[in-house]
Amino acid sequence: MRVLGLHKDPWHNTGAALISGDDDQARFVMVSEERLDRVKDSRAFPEKAVAACMREFGVRSFADLDLVVTDYIASDSWKEDFIHRPCRTDVFLAQLPKDKVLTLNHHLAHAYAAYFSSGFNNAAILVVDGRGSDKETQSLYVADGMTVRLIASTDVIGIGLLYAAVTHAIGFGLLQEGKTMGLAPYGELVDRRIFNIQRAFDGIVTDYSSVCVDGSYDLKIPTPPLRSFEDRARAAFEVQKECEEAMLHLSKWAKDSTGKDKLCITGGVALNSVANFKILQSGLYRDVFINPAASDTGIPLGAALYGYHACLGMRRNYDEIPVFIGPSYDRREIEAALSSFDGFGVRRERALEQAAAMLADNKIVACHFGKSEMGPRALGNRSILMSPLLPENKDILNSRVKHRESFRPFAPAIMEEHTAEYFEMDRPSPYMLLVPQVRADKRTIIPAVTHVDGSGRLQTLTPKRNPLLYALARLFKEATGVPVLLNTSFNVNGEPIVESPVDAIRCFLGTDIDALLIGGDTLLVKKQGH
Numbered sequence: 001m002r003v004l005g006l007h008k009d010p011w012h013n014t015g016a017a018l019i020s021g022d023d024d025q026a027r028f029v030m031v032s033e034e035r036l037d038r039v040k041d042s043r044a045f046p047e048k049a050v051a052a053c054m055r056e057f058g059v060r061s062f063a064d065l066d067l068v069v070t071d072y073i074a075s076d077s078w079k080e081d082f083i084h085r086p087c088r089t090d091v092f093l094a095q096l097p098k099d100k101v102l103t104l105n106h107h108l109a110h111a112y113a114a115y116f117s118s119g120f121n122n123a124a125i126l127v128v129d130g131r132g133s134d135k136e137t138q139s140l141y142v143a144d145g146m147t148v149r150l151i152a153s154t155d156v157i158g159i160g161l162l163y164a165a166v167t168h169a170i171g172f173g174l175l176q177e178g179k180t181m182g183l184a185p186y187g188e189l190v191d192r193r194i195f196n197i198q199r200a201f202d203g204i205v206t207d208y209s210s211v212c213v214d215g216s217y218d219l220k221i222p223t224p225p226l227r228s229f230e231d232r233a234r235a236a237f238e239v240q241k242e243c244e245e246a247m248l249h250l251s252k253w254a255k256d257s258t259g260k261d262k263l264c265i266t267g268g269v270a271l272n273s274v275a276n277f278k279i280l281q282s283g284l285y286r287d288v289f290i291n292p293a294a295s296d297t298g299i300p301l302g303a304a305l306y307g308y309h310a311c312l313g314m315r316r317n318y319d320e321i322p323v324f325i326g327p328s329y330d331r332r333e334i335e336a337a338l339s340s341f342d343g344f345g346v347r348r349e350r351a352l353e354q355a356a357a358m359l360a361d362n363k364i365v366a367c368h369f370g371k372s373e374m375g376p377r378a379l380g381n382r383s384i385l386m387s388p389l390l391p392e393n394k395d396i397l398n399s400r401v402k403h404r405e406s407f408r409p410f411a412p413a414i415m416e417e418h419t420a421e422y423f424e425m426d427r428p429s430p431y432m433l434l435v436p437q438v439r440a441d442k443r444t445i446i447p448a449v450t451h452v453d454g455s456g457r458l459q460t461l462t463p464k465r466n467p468l469l470y471a472l473a474r475l476f477k478e479a480t481g482v483p484v485l486l487n488t489s490f491n492v493n494g495e496p497i498v499e500s501p502v503d504a505i506r507c508f509l510g511t512d513i514d515a516l517l518i519g520g521d522t523l524l525v526k527k528q529g530h
């Protein structure tokens with residue numbers, strides 16, 4: 001069976017996923033259009049992503065697909081999108097028989113992506129985002145075995161839209177909520193309220209309609225001009241606290257409504273790793289899972305999973321869905337990319353050891369390894385790494401490569417068995433979606449990845465899940481005694497994460513990165529003068 005999942009919402013994060021499977025094994029591929037058209041949060045019809053997914057499993061035509069599932073098809077014609085803008089669909093979708101195309105609700109796609117990625121066999125599933133295909137803002141599902149059932153849903157303005165509106169008021173623009181979360185701790189000590197946020201919590205509803213203007217990202221409440229850093233930080237702090245309270249309310253209510261002791265959190269608000277950690281800490285649930293593609297980047301996978309399991313009745317013959325399910329690049333493609341650029345030396349002897357030695361020598365090393373990771377976080381296969389040991393490394397990375405706002409933290413990646421030594425948490429955080437405190441005695445040891453409030457957006461590494469990054473962390477520990485690396489996405493500010501070997505080499509040469517470990521066994525080191 002082959003099921004193609006699409007997200008063709010014209011607002012952001014379009015993409016495609018393909019599940020190819022039989023009773024023995026299901027295989028997955030997913031990629032966002034932005035990784036291929038190189039436009040951040042691309043809203044283009046995902047034709048490049050569709051082509052890449054089909055190529056991955058050798059699917060030559062739509063006649064070879066059993067089903068195509070998407071969350072938005074407001075127009076009858078595949079040749080138009082949701083806002084009746086012509087799409088370049090003729091290459092792929094004009095061939096598609098109508099009976100092979102199915103639509104599902106946006107939040108249901110989020111729910112499928114989270115639950116079937118989690119490895120749980122039953123759970124409550126909270127979906128919290130801006131708005132979905134039927135204007136839904138917040139939903140609760142319950143999953144038992146293969147059945148996913150809606151408990152409640154609302155279209156009342158919720159925490160996702162409030163967070164986006166305050167982010168807009170701060171001046172960060174659309175889809176920049178992560179910046180607000182990073183700024184929030186700086187506002188904790190500002191002794192001056194910015195907003196008077198009225199809200200009403202009732203079941204699935206966290207009502208902010210008296211605060212937000214429906215259909216826009218404007219606020220109804222008096223908002224002073226947020227000019228100073230202190231005021232912007234205070235605004236971020238207030239909405240972050242609101243987010244934590246709203247998510248805790250929803251989690252508690254979900255527990256009361258379903259009786260489940262496992263929770264999946266998904267939708268864009270599930271990228272709020274600070275709120276996620278508060279839910280985990282609350283002890284409401286025995287286990288909490290947040291899928292790495294919790295934003296709309298995960299919709300294609302959720303749509304395909306719905307088609308595969310709910311429509312075609314295929315068994316679930318896997319545990320967790322791996323995070324690294326981008327398209328493959330073989331040795332031939334990597335060598336072709338290497339030979340089409342110059343300006344670097346190629347080292348093939350003990351490349352991994354040399355890369356780790358450079359990290360211990362405080363150099364900036366990028367990695368391009370295997371298939372890309374789903375979702376917005378780079379988790380080692382498309383990452384830039386640096387030592388976390390020196391406080392100035394944040395500024396060095398920002399001035400030489402990333403050019404991000406200086407208040408934004410960089411994330412720690414740690415060998416999983418050392419988690420409790422360095423962090424006030426003792427459980428896996430494989431997708432950088434939990435933010436525990438760094439232990440007080442370790443903050444001066446890893447200052448480049450310790451945020452102003454003493455926290456760190458943690459990724460835990462295992463040899464099985466992250467063979468390359470774990471090996472680098474182990475070698476770094478042998479050299480320095482510290483099992484932690486600074487891990488940030490392989491891109492420059494405002495660009496999508498690199499996808500292909502060519503993207504990686506281009507970004508490496510266009511920035512002041514010292515070396516690029518490509519394919520896990522080849523180290524490119526800049527020549528003098530480049």
Ligand SMILES: [Fe+2]
Nearest residue numbers: 129267268296
């Ligand atoms: Fe969404």
